[in-house]
């Protein structure tokens with residue numbers, strides 16, 4: 001995890017908790033209706049991958065328990081973790097790229113409905129991503145994977161030499177010389193692991209993305225509807241394919257890169273195809289970045305244009321995140337893949353308690369509010385979900401009261417205490433277990449281990465019937481809240 005150099009330590013400050021009457025009269029716990037997008041309260045659990053799927057992307061009992069546990073806290077909505085839209089192996093990430101995944105996903109939808117008494121709406125985040133390889137030992141990369149070309153031969157003065165000789169010469173080079181002989185992408189592949197980009201137009205499957213993605217997203221959205229979800233969230237954020245199309249770093253020359261209009265083209269085409277598939281009475285929104293937070297990436301000016309375009313196209317909600325990019329990620333260990341939350345842009349996405357003068361709480365508020373204001377000025381009322389470091393009632397209420405958000409996302413705060421919502425609404429906010437923003441959960445996510453929270457995963461480990469992590473040392477869901485104590 002990257003830390004701002006100032007290393008200022010912040011403590012969560014949830015502030016005063018409301019009485020039951022104050023909570024019931026609040027904006028946060030008031031309903032929102034906007035076409036097919038209806039919430040009983042303006043509280044939102046954003047997508048969080050808990051690494052509980054099977055190796056081939058099916059829902060497990062642990063996934064079902066996880067979402068049922070969040071639903072017991074009765075947030076207005078839960079967004080199910082980033083779920084792959086293709087029918088290809090994707091590790092333990094959930095998948096929705098084939099009808100065989102529908103029954104498992106339906107179990108989540110049923111469990112959430114039951115645990116929340118039908119109150120919590122359920123969305124699913126639909127994701128596409130390009131290939132990223134693990135970093136290998138230099139011996140393997142230079143000795144086997146690297147495609148040897150005449151450029152390498154020329155640089156080494158080994159014209160006509162067989163590949164094996166070129167590989168031996170490369171392996172004998174000191175690091176600085178290697179940086180002269182390899183091109184930037186080869187060096188990146190050596191140091192970070194090879195990573196495809198949307199600009200790799202020489203790769204036929206990358207060139208074909210605009211042809212294949214609309215149907216893939218549409219098929220996934222149809223399955224989400226069949227599985228009983230209340231809507232879909234198109235994942236246009238962070239380090240993944242659709243965010244890379246929106247990014248200012250997208251220089252594709254086929255009409256899908258360069259200008260803002262061109263970068264928006266595929267995201268809008270995907271949305272139109274999804275809308276045509278699921279119809280106007282089904283909630284379709286997207287998550288996108290208020291800022292890329294990397295050199296040369298999209299800025300708030302870009303995102304404001306994107307937000308207005310998405311709203312104008314008829315998206316039912318827009319959820320804003322920030323950062324989370326590969327471009328500034330830390331070098332992974334050999335055998336691991338780069339993780340897009342390890343650099344400064346990752347910090348902007350999931351800021352931890354060691355921070356700078358601005359602190360980790362609400363860094364996404366002002367940029368999101370500007371995007372919302374631009375959408376309102378353009379005459380549209382599309383609900384805006386704002387997330388990032390929100391953990392107190394007063395903070396959330398103020399965001400709504402000051403017209404900077406319509407719905408408030410609580411990711412790590414709800415992971416620390418999924419009962420945040422029911423406790424605060426019933427006047428028992430003083431019993432909330434407040435997230436300390438140590439990013440214990442994020443470290444587990446980085447290792448693709450079952451995500452839990454340090455505030456609860458060792459509590460009452462001997463409770464009968466609870467499910468535990470593979471090593472048996474952590475419980476997978478927090479104990480139930482049995483009411484006021």
Ligand SMILES: Cc1cc2nc3c(=O)[nH]c(=O)nc-3n(C[C@H](O)[C@H](O)[C@H](O)COP(=O)(O)O)c2cc1C
Pocket residue numbers: 046047048049050081082125237287321349350351387388389390409410411412413441442445451
């Ligand atoms: C363990 C973990 C997994 C996450 N997985 C996703 C994901 O699948 N999709 C997504 O858009 N964001 C994901 N996020 C980011 C959160 O949705 C959220 O934007 C971020 O944690 C900042 O909000 P917070 O300060 O309320 O935690 C994840 C965050 C965590 C901690």
